[in-house]
Amino acid sequence: MSRTPVVELEGVAYAYPDGHQALFGVDLRIFRGERVAVLGPNGAGKTTLALHLNGIVMPGAGVVRIDGLPVESHTLLEVRRRVGLVFQDPDDQLFMPTVRDDVAFGPANLGLRGEELEMCVADALAAVGMSEYADRPPHHLSFGQRRRVAVATVLAMRPSILVLDEPSSNLDPASRRELAEILRSLDVTLLMVTHDLPYALELCERAVILDEGTIVADGPTAELLADADLLAKHRLELPYGFSVVSPARHENPASRHPQPGSL
Amino acid sequence: MGAVHAHRLYVHGHSVVHRLPAECKLVALVGFVFTVVATPRTAFAGFGCYAVLLFALIKLAQIPAGFALRRVVVEAPVVVFAVLLPFVAHGPQTEVLGVGVSEPGLLAAWNILAKATLGVLAAIVFAATTEQRDFLVGLQRLRVPSLLIQIVAFMVRYLDVITDQLGRMRVARESRGFTPKGVRAWPALAKSGGALFLRSYERGERVHLAMLSRGYNGTMPVLSARSASLTDWTCALLLPGLAVLVALGGWLL
Numbered sequence: 001m002s003r004t005p006v007v008e009l010e011g012v013a014y015a016y017p018d019g020h021q022a023l024f025g026v027d028l029r030i031f032r033g034e035r036v037a038v039l040g041p042n043g044a045g046k047t048t049l050a051l052h053l054n055g056i057v058m059p060g061a062g063v064v065r066i067d068g069l070p071v072e073s074h075t076l077l078e079v080r081r082r083v084g085l086v087f088q089d090p091d092d093q094l095f096m097p098t099v100r101d102d103v104a105f106g107p108a109n110l111g112l113r114g115e116e117l118e119m120c121v122a123d124a125l126a127a128v129g130m131s132e133y134a135d136r137p138p139h140h141l142s143f144g145q146r147r148r149v150a151v152a153t154v155l156a157m158r159p160s161i162l163v164l165d166e167p168s169s170n171l172d173p174a175s176r177r178e179l180a181e182i183l184r185s186l187d188v189t190l191l192m193v194t195h196d197l198p199y200a201l202e203l204c205e206r207a208v209i210l211d212e213g214t215i216v217a218d219g220p221t222a223e224l225l226a227d228a229d230l231l232a233k234h235r236l237e238l239p240y241g242f243s244v245v246s247p248a249r250h251e252n253p254a255s256r257h258p259q260p261g262s263l
Numbered sequence: 264m265g266a267v268h269a270h271r272l273y274v275h276g277h278s279v280v281h282r283l284p285a286e287c288k289l290v291a292l293v294g295f296v297f298t299v300v301a302t303p304r305t306a307f308a309g310f311g312c313y314a315v316l317l318f319a320l321i322k323l324a325q326i327p328a329g330f331a332l333r334r335v336v337v338e339a340p341v342v343v344f345a346v347l348l349p350f351v352a353h354g355p356q357t358e359v360l361g362v363g364v365s366e367p368g369l370l371a372a373w374n375i376l377a378k379a380t381l382g383v384l385a386a387i388v389f390a391a392t393t394e395q396r397d398f399l400v401g402l403q404r405l406r407v408p409s410l411l412i413q414i415v416a417f418m419v420r421y422l423d424v425i426t427d428q429l430g431r432m433r434v435a436r437e438s439r440g441f442t443p444k445g446v447r448a449w450p451a452l453a454k455s456g457g458a459l460f461l462r463s464y465e466r467g468e469r470v471h472l473a474m475l476s477r478g479y480n481g482t483m484p485v486l487s488a489r490s491a492s493l494t495d496w497t498c499a500l501l502l503p504g505l506a507v508l509v510a511l512g513g514w515l516l
Contacts, residue, residue: 056472077478085476091424092469097396097416101486106477108484137395139423157477
């Protein structure tokens with residue numbers, strides 16, 4: 001394939017300074033427009049993998065490339081513009097006095113000023129439906145609203161890829177649905193790190209399973225989630241009452257959606 | 264600024280004082296406090312004039328007088344110290360309500376009490392009419408070192424988060440039958456404090472990572488707001504200006 005992948009990982013391995021090895025040679029390529037879920041149990045190395053994508057963590061071995069650009073100390077600012085990382089706890093991400101200032105933080109670091117900056121902030125807030133909250137301090141928003149603003153803070157940097165760490169955690173069903181609608185409406189390549197399997201199925205056509213620091217499966221999300229043995233082997237489970245029928249075995253597209261079981 | 268929720272010391276309003284840029288108010292506040300402190304303590308009429316000035320300002324800023332007076336409670340520790348002074352100080356004795364007290368001590372107590380109360384009242388007016396963000400902008404405009412402003416900004420932002428966390432830890436302790444009574448409760452309280460410190464420290468690290476992820480390189484972007492005009496400065500400096508006149512009167516008369 002001649003296209004340059006948005007994200008390319010080649011043999012990425014990483015051990016924390018305390019000696020705990022989190023990744024053992026990860027290979028992954030994500031192309032423009034794809035939506036990919038990285039599935040795995042707690043402690044599989046999902047978050048560590050996400051932190052590699054924008055050079056917060058540098059691989060002990062292997063290479064990370066973003067749009068063909070290797071992640072190195074002199075490319076960091078460009079890489080961080082291209083990779084929008086949304087952290088799990090919005091309180092970690094939102095640290096400025098008002099929502100507007102927070103969304104402006106990233107683009108301002110990239111050198112945007114004045115009207116251009118304001119336009120950029122307004123567009124990002126509109127994309128997540130939070131325009132009317134621009135002047136609020138972030139700690140007075142609901143959790144779901146804070147997560148949406150967190151998405152806006154990285155959208156404002158016009159990234160090539162949006163990386164979300166556990167986007168559905170701590171959200172009530174309505175906020176969860178609203179966030180899914182927003183994410184679907186964005187025209188951006190998406191990587192989502194999660195163990196929320198129905199959410200992955202809802203949003204991502206492709207999934208990879210990460211376990212014990214390596215990628216153990218890569219394929220259409222519905223196919224992976226239909227393979228009960230594969231899931232069980234890697235401590236992944238669909239919630240009670242859900243089952244996914246693989247489109248490969250049944251040529252009925254409707255069956256790709258989770259079926260509520262007979263309770 | 265259209266923020267619906269503001270900090271607890273803030274009184275929502277649209278008065279002249281509210282509209283003044285924070286840097287003007289901050290300079291006026293500091294100027295006023297220094298002038299009050301520099302006034303000779305025996306210039307009793309002068310302190311009366313300051314009080315009149317402040318109450319006129321409170322009226323102008325449309326702050327309920329009761330709100331301002333209740334907030335004066337923060338100076339309680341100073342009051343306790345000041346009240347003790349006439350009893351412990353040396354020097355010629357005098358009688359107040361039949362109790363023998365030291366005359367210089369009495370004067371010293373008056374000095375502390377009057378100046379502290381005026382200073383606190385002025386600070387309350389500042390806090391009640393200035394939003395947090397505007398305060399930070401004001402500090403920035405006054406060329407306060409950016410590192411100090413960042414520390415203040417983060418403290419303001421995360422104080423509520425940490426207070427909430429402390430509250431949740433207290434509820435969790437008490438849900439398991441813990442009643443904080445006596446010395447035996449101290450180890451548990453100390454450990455909670457330690458846990459809170461560690462959590463805050465870890466949060467600090469995560470916040471730093473989130474900042475790096477968005478291209479942070481050590482300097483915060485300049486917060487924008489309306490800049491101060493000559494009229495703003497004139498309005499704001501009216502208070503310390505009048506105070507200086509009063510102080511000069513105190514020195515000369």
